[in-house]
Amino acid sequence: MDRxxxxxxxxxxxxxxxxxxxxxxxxxxxxDCPECGDTMRNRGTPFE
Ligand SMILES: [Zn+2]
Known part of the structure; x- marks a missing residue:
């Protein structure tokens, strides 16, 4: 369980x-957010 x-x-x-x-x-x-440095959250795989 390393990934x-x-x-x-x-x-x-x-x-x-x-x-x-x-x-x-x-x-x-x-x-970190490149714009403001806040936390980035995973929203999952983008729609194609
Ligand atoms: Zn931000």
Whole structure:
């Protein structure tokens, strides 16, 4: 149990800033919002 298996590790997921609502699509979980530095939350795989 050394990896988050909720999605393909190569797949991009969408993250939303809890502070300013900035959206980012990343393959790795961004630790901080690039806009305001608040926490980024995983919103799951984006719709195609
Ligand atoms: Zn932000």
């Amino acid at each position: 988050d298996v909720e999605s393909d590790p190569e797949a991009e997921s969408t993250y939303e800033c809890l502070g300013c609502g900035h959206m980012a699509t990343e393959t790795n979980h961004p630790t």
